[in-house]
Amino acid sequence: MKLESIIKLLSEQEFVEILRRIKNDDRQQEACQLIRYWELSVADVIRLRAKDVTVEGIQLPQRFINWSEIPAQTAPLRLKLLEFAQMADLEERLFETRKPVLEGVWDLEHRFLQGWKDWQTYQDLAELDISARLPNFLVLGTPKSATTWLHSCLRVHPEIFVPAKKELEFWGTHHYYRGINWYKRHFVDWHDQKKGGEVSVSYFASPNAPEQISKQLDWERGSLKLIVILREPLSRALSCYAHWVLNGEAPRTFEEALKIGFFRKQLCHNLHYSRHYERYLKFFSAEQILIVLFDDIKKNPLGVLRRVFDFLEVQSDYYHPVFAKKINIGCSVKNLTLHYWLHHTGVFCQHTLPEQMGDTATTILKKINQRVNVSPTKFKPIIDQELYQQLKQEFRPSNQRLAELTGLDLSAWN
Numbered sequence: 001m002k003l004e005s006i007i008k009l010l011s012e013q014e015f016v017e018i019l020r021r022i023k024n025d026d027r028q029q030e031a032c033q034l035i036r037y038w039e040l041s042v043a044d045v046i047r048l049r050a051k052d053v054t055v056e057g058i059q060l061p062q063r064f065i066n067w068s069e070i071p072a073q074t075a076p077l078r079l080k081l082l083e084f085a086q087m088a089d090l091e092e093r094l095f096e097t098r099k100p101v102l103e104g105v106w107d108l109e110h111r112f113l114q115g116w117k118d119w120q121t122y123q124d125l126a127e128l129d130i131s132a133r134l135p136n137f138l139v140l141g142t143p144k145s146a147t148t149w150l151h152s153c154l155r156v157h158p159e160i161f162v163p164a165k166k167e168l169e170f171w172g173t174h175h176y177y178r179g180i181n182w183y184k185r186h187f188v189d190w191h192d193q194k195k196g197g198e199v200s201v202s203y204f205a206s207p208n209a210p211e212q213i214s215k216q217l218d219w220e221r222g223s224l225k226l227i228v229i230l231r232e233p234l235s236r237a238l239s240c241y242a243h244w245v246l247n248g249e250a251p252r253t254f255e256e257a258l259k260i261g262f263f264r265k266q267l268c269h270n271l272h273y274s275r276h277y278e279r280y281l282k283f284f285s286a287e288q289i290l291i292v293l294f295d296d297i298k299k300n301p302l303g304v305l306r307r308v309f310d311f312l313e314v315q316s317d318y319y320h321p322v323f324a325k326k327i328n329i330g331c332s333v334k335n336l337t338l339h340y341w342l343h344h345t346g347v348f349c350q351h352t353l354p355e356q357m358g359d360t361a362t363t364i365l366k367k368i369n370q371r372v373n374v375s376p377t378k379f380k381p382i383i384d385q386e387l388y389q390q391l392k393q394e395f396r397p398s399n400q401r402l403a404e405l406t407g408l409d410l411s412a413w414n
Contacts, residue, residue, distance in 0.1 A: 137197035172209025231294035332379030
């Protein structure tokens, strides 16, 4: 079947959430057809993960990308994807301000090639009868709130099954359109354990996740259990920002990041917890949701685990040494310029040298960075005090509303 024929058969309704990211309504239908085929989100295409996608930057991929592995009939579609990038607002094109344009070109190329390979895999997978149970509990997030630690603790409990892969990020994302069989594949090894679930960080803030989860996992009304870890909003915002800075993906000041739409959403909008909680209450009872506070984990991790195990109705006094282990601890770098330079040089080596040589060079550069530039001291971003108080005031009504809904004492947050 020709590519054009395949695209015409795809459901457009499935992409309503993604299409909201496109500003030009007249192009939405075309974009919808393109995105499904390559498993690309519009945001990925628009930003090109580049420093700045100018007209020259749009033309650059056409000169540098080797499209030889992709059939010739896709050429018009490739050019349309590049047109979408050119149409994007400037702030959308500044997603990763420290990445050079060429790295964005390579990244887009790999997404095309991988999408081309994955497409038939997902089609074949949809035809299979996979005999695996779907989870009876979920950890909904949130990011930078000790979810990695909780995932490790859940994995070692004898009555709980959790996939080795953390953050499947299936519900409420474009991964949802890979199909339920893709999701079930992660639970084929769940056999005798009483509870099975997974840990993802995007579900709590997702507009579409609650309804999708309710329809497909809570088939016996009230049977599904949901756990969410909440961290004081501004503290979490600064931690997320620090993570992006160390990955070379954000401006060097918190104030500059807030001027960019993507970061503003992640650092502010997604931290109004009461909105997300109320959305879940439309589909689940409060008794199905356990809220854990990040501060409680810091003060008494074993006490929190007992609450979690009691909630999941498994052995609450079980103990494993991993419970006391600190996981995914932050670090800092002495010189950010050197950090970015070593990172991007590694990317350059990976894409220009033969595979083994490129991997070796990247590994050496990472080791150099670790040895001379990385400090075990946690990176703490500096924030202007006036902005700090302004954001505290912005989050205060949402925090108070959450306290009213849950009965939690959140006075320390204010």
